[in-house]
Amino acid sequence: MAIRPILSTLRRHKTTALLVVLEIALTCAIVCNAVFLVSQRIERIHMPSGVAEHELIQVALAEIGAKPDEHARTLTDLAALRAIPGVTEVASVNQIPFGRSSNNSGIKLDPKQNKPTLNATNYFGENIGQTLGVQLVAGRLLQPEDYVSIKEASKAFKEGKLEGLPRLVVITEPMAQRLFPGQPALGKTIWLGSEVPLQIVGVVKHLVRPSIWNDAEAQYSMMVPMQVEDNQYLIRTAPGERERVLAAAIAAMKKNNPHRIFWQKRTWDEVRQRFFDGDRSMTGLLIGVCVALLVVTALGIVGLGSFWVAQRRRQIGVRRALGATRGHILRYFQTENFLLATIGIALGMVLAYGINLFLMVHYELPRLPAVYFPIGALALWLIGQAAVLGPAMRAAAVPPVVATRSV
Amino acid sequence: MFAYYLDLALRSLKRNKVLTALMVLAIAVGIGASMTTLTVMHLLSGDPLPGRSDKLFYAQVDDNPLPEKQTEPMDVMTYQSAMDLWSAHQADRQTIIVDSPVKLRAPDTTLPPLMPSMLSTTADFFAMFDVPFRYGGPWRAEDDAARSRVAIISSDLNDKLFGGANSVGRTLRLRETDVRIVGVLAPWRPSPRFYNIAGGRFSGGKTADYYGRPQDVFTPFSSALEINDGNFYQYSCWQLPPSPGHLQNAPCVWLAVWVQLDSPAKVASFRRFLDGYAAQQQALGRIARPQNTRLRNLVEWLDYQGVVPSDVRLQAWLAFGFLAICLFNTIGLLLAKFLRRGGEIGVRRALGASRGAIFQQCLVEAGMIGLLGGLGGLLLTLLGLSLVRRQPVAFADMVHLDARMFALTFALAIATSLLAGLLPALRASRVAPGLQLKTL
Numbered sequence A: 001m002a003i004r005p006i007l008s009t010l011r012r013h014k015t016t017a018l019l020v021v022l023e024i025a026l027t028c029a030i031v032c033n034a035v036f037l038v039s040q041r042i043e044r045i046h047m048p049s050g051v052a053e054h055e056l057i058q059v060a061l062a063e064i065g066a067k068p069d070e071h072a073r074t075l076t077d078l079a080a081l082r083a084i085p086g087v088t089e090v091a092s093v094n095q096i097p098f099g100r101s102s103n104n105s106g107i108k109l110d111p112k113q114n115k116p117t118l119n120a121t122n123y124f125g126e127n128i129g130q131t132l133g134v135q136l137v138a139g140r141l142l143q144p145e146d147y148v149s150i151k152e153a154s155k156a157f158k159e160g161k162l163e164g165l166p167r168l169v170v171i172t173e174p175m176a177q178r179l180f181p182g183q184p185a186l187g188k189t190i191w192l193g194s195e196v197p198l199q200i201v202g203v204v205k206h207l208v209r210p211s212i213w214n215d216a217e218a219q220y221s222m223m224v225p226m227q228v229e230d231n232q233y234l235i236r237t238a239p240g241e242r243e244r245v246l247a248a249a250i251a252a253m254k255k256n257n258p259h260r261i262f263w264q265k266r267t268w269d270e271v272r273q274r275f276f277d278g279d280r281s282m283t284g285l286l287i288g289v290c291v292a293l294l295v296v297t298a299l300g301i302v303g304l305g306s307f308w309v310a311q312r313r314r315q316i317g318v319r320r321a322l323g324a325t326r327g328h329i330l331r332y333f334q335t336e337n338f339l340l341a342t343i344g345i346a347l348g349m350v351l352a353y354g355i356n357l358f359l360m361v362h363y364e365l366p367r368l369p370a371v372y373f374p375i376g377a378l379a380l381w382l383i384g385q386a387a388v389l390g391p392a393m394r395a396a397a398v399p400p401v402v403a404t405r406s407v
Numbered sequence B: 001m002f003a004y005y006l007d008l009a010l011r012s013l014k015r016n017k018v019l020t021a022l023m024v025l026a027i028a029v030g031i032g033a034s035m036t037t038l039t040v041m042h043l044l045s046g047d048p049l050p051g052r053s054d055k056l057f058y059a060q061v062d063d064n065p066l067p068e069k070q071t072e073p074m075d076v077m078t079y080q081s082a083m084d085l086w087s088a089h090q091a092d093r094q095t096i097i098v099d100s101p102v103k104l105r106a107p108d109t110t111l112p113p114l115m116p117s118m119l120s121t122t123a124d125f126f127a128m129f130d131v132p133f134r135y136g137g138p139w140r141a142e143d144d145a146a147r148s149r150v151a152i153i154s155s156d157l158n159d160k161l162f163g164g165a166n167s168v169g170r171t172l173r174l175r176e177t178d179v180r181i182v183g184v185l186a187p188w189r190p191s192p193r194f195y196n197i198a199g200g201r202f203s204g205g206k207t208a209d210y211y212g213r214p215q216d217v218f219t220p221f222s223s224a225l226e227i228n229d230g231n232f233y234q235y236s237c238w239q240l241p242p243s244p245g246h247l248q249n250a251p252c253v254w255l256a257v258w259v260q261l262d263s264p265a266k267v268a269s270f271r272r273f274l275d276g277y278a279a280q281q282q283a284l285g286r287i288a289r290p291q292n293t294r295l296r297n298l299v300e301w302l303d304y305q306g307v308v309p310s311d312v313r314l315q316a317w318l319a320f321g322f323l324a325i326c327l328f329n330t331i332g333l334l335l336a337k338f339l340r341r342g343g344e345i346g347v348r349r350a351l352g353a354s355r356g357a358i359f360q361q362c363l364v365e366a367g368m369i370g371l372l373g374g375l376g377g378l379l380l381t382l383l384g385l386s387l388v389r390r391q392p393v394a395f396a397d398m399v400h401l402d403a404r405m406f407a408l409t410f411a412l413a414i415a416t417s418l419l420a421g422l423l424p425a426l427r428a429s430r431v432a433p434g435l436q437l438k439t440l
Helices: A004-011 A014-045 A070-082 A128-132 A150-159 A173-179 A239-256 A268-275 A277-311 A313-321 A326-363 A372-396 A400-404 B002-015 B017-045 B079-087 B124-128 B141-146 B155-162 B221-227 B264-283 B298-305 B310-340 B342-350 B355-389 B403-429 B433-438
Strands: A056-061 A087-092 A104-108 A118-123 A136-139 A168-172 A189-192 A196-204 A221-223 A232-237 A262-267 B056-060 B093-101 B117-121 B133-136 B150-153 B171-174 B177-185 B217-220 B256-260 B294-297
Touching: A004 A014, A004 A326, A014 A277, A014 A326, A014 A372, A014 B310, A056 A239, A056 A268, A070 A087, A070 A232, A070 A239, A087 A128, A118 A173, A128 A232, A168 A173, A173 A196, A232 A239, A239 A262, A262 A268, A268 A277, A277 A313, A277 A326, A277 A372, A277 B017, A277 B310, A313 A326, A313 A400, A326 A372, A326 B310, B002 B017, B002 B355, B017 B310, B017 B355, B017 B403, B056 B264, B056 B298, B079 B093, B079 B256, B079 B264, B093 B124, B093 B221, B117 B221, B124 B256, B133 B155, B141 B221, B150 B155, B150 B171, B155 B177, B171 B217, B177 B221, B217 B221, B264 B294, B294 B298, B310 B342, B310 B355, B310 B403, B342 B355, B342 B433, B355 B403
Parallel strands: A118 A221, A168 A196, B117 B217, B150 B177
Antiparallel strands: A056 A232, A056 A262, A087 A232, A104 A118, A104 A189, A136 A196, A168 A221, A189 A196, B056 B256, B056 B294, B093 B117, B093 B256, B133 B177, B150 B217, B171 B177
16 A cells, blocks of 8 residues: 555645644553553552451441450450351451551661661451461461560550560561561561560561551551450451351340440451442543543544545545545555554653653652553554544545546 | 624534534533543632631641651640640630540430540630531630530531430530530531641542541540540550550640631741740750741641542543543544535635634634533533542532532633634635635
């Protein structure tokens, strides 16, 4: 197919050709970035939690009036929960992965250090690792004899003694790699602030933190051997048993003390679902915008294509009279569109890169991977060809006899 | 002449319905997307207290006792600093703010207990922030001093507990304490809930929750410390609090302090007071960096905290990119449309129409497309906003189209279409009449 005649025709329609090119470029740039944003969000929604996702239930109750013997009450609650058939593990905890509020500490490698090396979240509660079902990669999980009560710990803390404070800790692999790059973390000591030294006895693969501020630090979690009595329980059971166990747990807790308020009673699937609600709706919106953009661009190409065909009816007739086949005419318009799309896509790539730079500065987004460029290009080529097909067919249908009229 | 152009435009639009529909649709979709996001932006980034916000200031003292290298002070204060600043009465009005969850029941109803968030503050809060009352009014400054067992409830809670009746004088039980209701608020929905925002600057733009409803119960700060002792949450601590939830004597920051300063002179004098206070506290050995005080006004504080969610800003950018594409699209289609009518334009020119007249005629046609697109855009905006209202975000219930945004929808649509029509109209008016007539 000869490209020269197409180019010389386009030169006579500079403005309209430029508009098509600009529209394709802008669409290409926005779609590349939007699709990248969607992939980022989807990756975030599937962030590993490191826990037995489909086996967990959270039950949290509200504080009742004056605090009675919390310790005794927690033990009664735990015993009642454990007695429910189908329950495999139970823990009284201070927070849950992907929860809303969190307890965090600055971690130092040396107590004299001015600023903490990193900030990690504290998971408290006897049996929490076993209940969550974390995956151990080195060492061991915390055992009942490692635990201290919160009362003991705060007394020791007030008196400035190490006796009574927790001594051991289990951390996640990403946190271990950040603290001790290239070295085994097992047996090393980290400091909670400048006061509490903790020896690492276990490393787990993942354990996501609640209220994630920065996705890069989402896995900085520790399990510290401290018992808590916060009226918040995690229950583990077989996936199919969750609904029944949850109902039984609520009944058991009500029986223990009817005056408490449940502020959370849900399976862990709901916890994850709620945590990523915002990301999910943003993903839907971005996909919607991409589709709308591509449709608008396609319609624009259809509109301009139809105009060009109508404008060149006589030339088409002349070409047909001089021996051009329908296929020639069809391919002429297809090639023309391909050329315009190619220029648009080339410009769009540069623009996409620019938008990505802007997003990197203002929204802390990573660099756009190169793989998005060919995908964007292919999408726009296909849409351009599909959009121009109708007008091109109409052009091909122009009979040669048109050439003889009104010349 | 304008009426004639309108008639011509209508005829021309009717002649090629598909092309007209495409142009109207492109403008409508672009306007719909832009106005939906612009309305949400307008709602979220507006001044929550217009006319007063420049007199309200958020005070900060760097309570950190350790000489760590940190550029900004913590977002909230220790009990000591907050009480010292508040009781000094150096501003026209001042208030301390903290919220905590509390168990609540109305003893003379059969409703199950609730677990609302309680805002504990001081008497000036209501006057400073223009809080509207339906029944009763704020408690008095003496109630703060006397730790009175009084409370003010939101209109929502009043509806829920008392069916919307005047509940002033009735009793609520907060945890174990009976409090007397002295006021019921009228519906109040500041956007954002500006008075207790902290930590927004670390939230990576996930700030939608700052647009939630105000708390349901308001109690004097001094009384709440006793009523809800043990249930206060720290923002941050330099050491574990000796007894959890009881933070008065702990090295923890948890309280916000707002002041009202009515004149620039008072602002300057309060700044001096704040610096003087910090210097004095350093001399006492309680804090390490006395020069690290801040006094931001309400709008500066919201900007500093970055309260507008980053997703909302991203959506606005996206929508305007979208509008730009729709604009290019319309330019192209209009150009096609006008130039196709070269013959008609040639005849008009030959019969004496000036270039200006042709230009005007084309713009009228473009403007009419804009008007139609604006109508479509309005419908799409309403659809878009109803979709936003169904999103699981805290500000969903506030989203609506007000009169200003309604007018802006049409202004934007017509401006877009005129802008799109400019180049095609210019080209059309340059058509050489002789050439066109020859080919007729």
